[in-house]
Amino acid sequence: MMPSSSGGSWKSSGAGAGDGGVPDQFPAGLRVLVVDDDPTCLMILEKMLRHCNYEVTKCNRAEVALSFLRENKNGFDVVISDVHMPDMDGFKLLEHIGLEMDLPVIMMSADDSKSVVMKGVTHGACDYLIKPVRIEALRNIWQHVVRKRKHEWKDFEPSASADEQKPPEEPDYSSSANEGHNWKSTKRRKDEEDEADERDDPSSLKKPRVVWSVELHQQFVAAVNQLGIDKAVPKKILERMNVPGLTRENVASHLQTFLPHNSKNLVQKYRLYLRRLSGSPLPGGMNVGFMGGPDAGYGSMSSLNGLDLQALSASGQLGQLPPQSLATLQAVALGRSNNSKSAIHVPVIDQRNIFSVENPKSRYSEVQSQHLNNSSKQINLLPGIPTNMEPKHFVSLQQSGQHSFGSMNHQILIQMGGQSQSQTQSQNQVQSNTNAHHGLRQPVLSNDMLTRGGVVDVSTSVYNPVVSVSQASSLVDFSMNHKTDSSGSSYPLGGSLGIPNVRATSSALQGDGNLDTKVSGRRIVPSYDVFNDLNQNREWGLQDVGLTFDQSPHLIQVGLDASSPLLLQHNHSSVSEMGGQNRNLASGKVIFSPGVEARTHHNGSNVGQQRNTYVKPESDTDGSFHNTLYSELYGQDDLLVAIMKQQQQGVGQPENEFGFDGYALDDLPV
Amino acid sequence: MERNQMHTQVANTRKSLFDQGYLDDQFIQLEELQDSSNPNFVEEVVTLYYRDSARFLSNLDQALEKRPLDFSKLDNLMHQFKGSSTSIGAKKVKTECTHFRNYCSARNAEGCKRTFQNVKKEYTTLRKKLEAYFQMSRQVGPVETACQAR
Numbered sequence: 019m020m021p022s023s024s025g026g027s028w029k030s031s032g033a034g035a036g037d038g039g040v041p042d043q044f045p046a047g048l049r050v051l052v053v054d055d056d057p058t059c060l061m062i063l064e065k066m067l068r069h070c071n072y073e074v075t076k077c078n079r080a081e082v083a084l085s086f087l088r089e090n091k092n093g094f095d096v097v098i099s100d101v102h103m104p105d106m107d108g109f110k111l112l113e114h115i116g117l118e119m120d121l122p123v124i125m126m127s128a129d130d131s132k133s134v135v136m137k138g139v140t141h142g143a144c145d146y147l148i149k150p151v152r153i154e155a156l157r158n159i160w161q162h163v164v165r166k167r168k169h170e171w172k173d174f175e176p177s178a179s180a181d182e183q184k185p186p187e188e189p190d191y192s193s194s195a196n197e198g199h200n201w202k203s204t205k206r207r208k209d210e211e212d213e214a215d216e217r218d219d220p221s222s223l224k225k226p227r228v229v230w231s232v233e234l235h236q237q238f239v240a241a242v243n244q245l246g247i248d249k250a251v252p253k254k255i256l257e258r259m260n261v262p263g264l265t266r267e268n269v270a271s272h273l274q275t276f277l278p279h280n281s282k283n284l285v286q287k288y289r290l291y292l293r294r295l296s297g298s299p300l301p302g303g304m305n306v307g308f309m310g311g312p313d314a315g316y317g318s319m320s321s322l323n324g325l326d327l328q329a330l331s332a333s334g335q336l337g338q339l340p341p342q343s344l345a346t347l348q349a350v351a352l353g354r355s356n357n358s359k360s361a362i363h364v365p366v367i368d369q370r371n372i373f374s375v376e377n378p379k380s381r382y383s384e385v386q387s388q389h390l391n392n393s394s395k396q397i398n399l400l401p402g403i404p405t406n407m408e409p410k411h412f413v414s415l416q417q418s419g420q421h422s423f424g425s426m427n428h429q430i431l432i433q434m435g436g437q438s439q440s441q442t443q444s445q446n447q448v449q450s451n452t453n454a455h456h457g458l459r460q461p462v463l464s465n466d467m468l469t470r471g472g473v474v475d476v477s478t479s480v481y482n483p484v485v486s487v488s489q490a491s492s493l494v495d496f497s498m499n500h501k502t503d504s505s506g507s508s509y510p511l512g513g514s515l516g517i518p519n520v521r522a523t524s525s526a527l528q529g530d531g532n533l534d535t536k537v538s539g540r541r542i543v544p545s546y547d548v549f550n551d552l553n554q555n556r557e558w559g560l561q562d563v564g565l566t567f568d569q570s571p572h573l574i575q576v577g578l579d580a581s582s583p584l585l586l587q588h589n590h591s592s593v594s595e596m597g598g599q600n601r602n603l604a605s606g607k608v609i610f611s612p613g614v615e616a617r618t619h620h621n622g623s624n625v626g627q628q629r630n631t632y633v634k635p636e637s638d639t640d641g642s643f644h645n646t647l648y649s650e651l652y653g654q655d656d657l658l659v660a661i662m663k664q665q666q667q668g669v670g671q672p673e674n675e676f677g678f679d680g681y682a683l684d685d686l687p688v
Numbered sequence: 689m690e691r692n693q694m695h696t697q698v699a700n701t702r703k704s705l706f707d708q709g710y711l712d713d714q715f716i717q718l719e720e721l722q723d724s725s726n727p728n729f730v731e732e733v734v735t736l737y738y739r740d741s742a743r744f745l746s747n748l749d750q751a752l753e754k755r756p757l758d759f760s761k762l763d764n765l766m767h768q769f770k771g772s773s774t775s776i777g778a779k780k781v782k783t784e785c786t787h788f789r790n791y792c793s794a795r796n797a798e799g800c801k802r803t804f805q806n807v808k809k810e811y812t813t814l815r816k817k818l819e820a821y822f823q824m825s826r827q828v829g830p831v832e833t834a835c836q837a838r
């Protein structure tokens with residue numbers, strides 16, 4: 019039995035068009051792999067499936083089926099397997115498929131006892147058919163394929179379309195190799211390419227993604243925390259989570275969301291997530307699709323946090339801080355925040371968004387004044403932070419930041435300087451961190467930034483947008499804080515810092531009312547104090563950033579886009595050293611992904627640099643946060659534009675160490 | 689005319705198989721799968737079933753000879769056999785299989801052995817009936833061709 023060919027119409031059209039693009043022949047051509055040790059059943063099933071116009075490959079042994087699947091990762095759309103098989107239990111096969119290929123699997127058995135059916139459900143089967151199977155039951159199996167894909171696509175949905183259709187929105191992020199000025203364009207191209215690649219890649223497209231519900235995410239976070247950031251490898255996380263049906267790949271993918279390198283996708287994902295949160299009652303508030311998407315939406319979120327942080331930190335020196343620094347700052351901040359024990363989950367939000375680099379100084383001041391004046395929630399979006407964020411992101415960040423930042427008090431999007439973060443429980447201050455980062459990397463990001471930079475103090479709140487609602491809240495808070503503080507300028511999305519995530523942060527910050535409401539009041543108030551702290555932590559900068567999952571340099575890119583690998587770059591060197599420090603999930607549960615570092619080699623080479631800053635919001639799990647934030651994120655193009663401008667102006671060397679290249683979080687070698 | 693009569697005969701035979709409970713709706717599912725590209729699909733499936741399921745019966749026979757009886761193994765074997773039988777619509781066979789499994793869970797050795805005999809009996813009876821039916825059908829030939837032949 020030869021595995022079916024990659025069969026074409028069903029796959030390609032579906033893949034290319036996302037949830038909307040079903041081929042004309044849909045569901046004809048659906049490539050089914052049916053596994054059953056009973057030859058009679060197998061024969062009947064095959065005939066039935068062919069009558070449904072599906073492409074059928076039959077297999078009477080589970081091992082053979084697995085090898086078929088492995089050889090043709092994209093060769094099948096759905097698997098139907100019997101439960102009772104001599105060589106391998108059907109559920110085991112289900113697990114394998116889920117772990118390795120993540121295809122929808124339908125179980126079947128003559129056994130209709132509730133316990134067995136339940137087992138199928140818990141193991142992650144899409145459906146459970148009772149034998150004898152009727153052809154009618156088989157006709158509808160395509161829905162499982164579509165459903166899974168749809169979930170995956172959702173992450174891309176707005177972004178994908180956005181990327182494709184609204185290229186202008188995105189700042190031209192140049193690659194890390196480029197100067198800040200160009201990073202926008204390059205980045206955008208890369209983003210688009212990534213997007214396209216992801217879209218076109220049948221495997222990524224087809225693979226159903228795990229829906230990271232709030233509960234699941236919390237489990238994930240718990241597992242990560244237990245393991246410790248430096249030990250939180252997907253495999254171990256998976257083991258600890260002990261969720262049937264969850265695959266290592268799912269976990270890895272999810273983990274990657276916190277990698278800054280994937281900022282673009284992250285932002286998109288985050289947006290999607292936010293939209294979903296706001297738009298539809300997502301179960302658990304966590305948009306699975308968002309999370310699970312290839313881009314690991316969470317990444318966006320983290321970057322958002324990171325961005326906020328960066329923004330804050332960069333506030334002072336937008337133009338000067340390389341993105342990496344910002345990322346570092348974020349990392350640091352996040353790490354610091356860890357000290358404060360707030361698990362800062364820094365979703366790898368496209369930090370670019372956070373930093374609206376319009377006018378670093380002015381923005382900063384603006385923000386700062388606003389924020390400073392505010393009760394504490396100030397998001398210092400360093401204007402100068404060059405962010406790869408798309409303009410829209412940026413804008414949204416800004417806007418969102420305005421209103422919601424305050425709420426992020428306890429959410430530490432970016433606890434750049436750890437220390438400060440702890441202080442800034444009420445204020446999201448990333449400043450110190452930022453500075454620290456900057457310091458490490460380039461003097462550019464001096465204390466000024468820290469002081470000025472609206473570092474969002476995420477310390478207080480563990481921002482874990484990806485993982486849980488609360489975290490989302492954190493993220494949102496970021497933006498929210500900002501919101502309250504300043505309407506738009508509050509986030510000087512780090513143009514100067516060139517923190518790609520700035521944008522994201524901004525978006526987050528800008529989360530507007532949605533965020534506010536959703537985030538249950540956690541406002542992220544990026545406070546410039548953080549930057550001050552960062553200053554202090556300057557040396558530390560990198561170290562704190564080192565929260566990473568070793569393998570994932572891209573984990574959470576503190577919004578540093580290629581062009582502005584401020585922090586990341588900075589971290590680059592110290593990352594390795596820092597690594598240890600930031601690995602404090604416990605302290606702040608910050609997963610700071612130094613992804614910022616090497617944009618160019620974000621996938622893996624940035625390991626050292628990229629830290630996954632996973633800021634886990636201490637308190638809340640406000641799913642709505644995500645929604646809000648995300649929606650905000652996407653709304654603000656202006657901010658993004660501003661950031662871009664900033665970046666171009668201010669960002670000196672965008673060493674794009676933020677591995678934003680790849681937006682393929684999944685690619686991260688975990 | 690003869691052909692028509694034969695058609696009627698075949699139809700009646702078929703009907704009786706259903707009426708007497710030898711076959712159930714699943715068999716009709718198989719018939720519906722039969723088409724011009726696979727005109728003997730049903731017969732092929734049934735043939736495959738009898739060939740493959742024979743091993744279950746022999747395994748069950750052997751298992752029932754053992755002392756003490758391994759009920760879980762018996763149940764396992766019977767479960768597979770039952771699944772196979774169900775897939776072709778062997779209604780009576782399926783019923784007896786269910787009885788057997790009930791006795792297995794009750795760890796009733798006598799009940800198992802007794803019902804197993806019933807299983808085999810039904811299994812054999814159905815086979816004969818189906819063989820006759822298929823033979824008859826083949827003689828009659830596909831309705832379309834029969835008509836065309838005319």
